[in-house]
Amino acid sequence: ELKACIFDLDGVIVDTAVHHYKAWKRLANSLGFDFTEEQNEQLKGVSRVRSLEIILAIGNHAATAGEQEKMAAQKNDWYLELIGQMTPEDILPGAKEFVEACKVEGIKTAIGSASKNTLTILSKIGLDKHFDAIVDGNKVTKAKPDPEVFLNAAKELNVEASACVVFEDAIAGVEAANNAGMRCVGIGQPAVLTQANAVVPSLASITLNEVKYL
Ligand code: BG6
Numbered sequence: 408e409l410k411a412c413i414f415d416l417d418g419v420i421v422d423t424a425v426h427h428y429k430a431w432k433r434l435a436n437s438l439g440f441d442f443t444e445e446q447n448e449q450l451k452g453v454s455r456v457r458s459l460e461i462i463l464a465i466g467n468h469a470a471t472a473g474e475q476e477k478m479a480a481q482k483n484d485w486y487l488e489l490i491g492q493m494t495p496e497d498i499l500p501g502a503k504e505f506v507e508a509c510k511v512e513g514i515k516t517a518i519g520s521a522s523k524n525t526l527t528i529l530s531k532i533g534l535d536k537h538f539d540a541i542v543d544g545n546k547v548t549k550a551k552p553d554p555e556v557f558l559n560a561a562k563e564l565n566v567e568a569s570a571c572v573v574f575e576d577a578i579a580g581v582e583a584a585n586n587a588g589m590r591c592v593g594i595g596q597p598a599v600l601t602q603a604n605a606v607v608p609s610l611a612s613i614t615l616n617e618v619k620y621l
Pocket residue numbers: 416417427450451452453454455458483520521522523524525544
């Protein structure tokens with residue numbers, strides 16, 4: 408029986424990938440190397456600290472722990488500048504309608520995201536009051552594919568893992584859902600999100616009724 412839907416934020420509810428990409432590219436360029444959109448795929452669902460490590464490896468750029476801290480903070484400042492211009496128009500197709508359908512049907516909802524900017528973003532797009540629980544990068548210590556973020560969300564909702572469905576656009580996120588013992592709807596391409604129970608291009612392409620019978 409379906410009792411709760413847990414949504415990843417970036418790439419599921421809101422279209423922030425391009426802003427993350429621009430900010431990371433700006434950092435890479437400031438260090439003297441380029442960072443392509445294709446390489447950016449590797450960063451989906453990955454924490455800020457780990458993303459920086461991947462980028463420094465791509466640029467073959469060595470940095471001390473202190474330097475890395477400054478770089479991550481600089482990237483986040485640039486990212487915040489970019490998301491400062493976000494509006495409800497940046498909500499991905501079908502996302503708001505799907506969350507509202509959950510409410511109508513008595514299904515609980517939560518955000519399960521790696522982002523420390525979750526609350527800022529939800530306020531910008533006008534969805535900060537729409538979820539029963541919000542578990543973000545400030546509340547967890549282990550990054551996806553560890554199931555911590557989704558297990559904590561289920562706990563806050565007081566629902567058992569087997570009654571939860573997760574919505575994820577990242578490979579690491581789908582793995583985290585599997586590791587939590589939860590069913591998972593992939594948002595993206597079936598060839599990429601091979602471990603999901605179903606894959607759709609957006610929340611506009613699936614109904615709550617279909618999710619119940621996954
Ligand atoms: C994830 C994004 O949701 O959050 C990643 O997919 C991002 O790209 C991660 O690095 C951490 O986000 P933030 O906002 O804390 O830097």
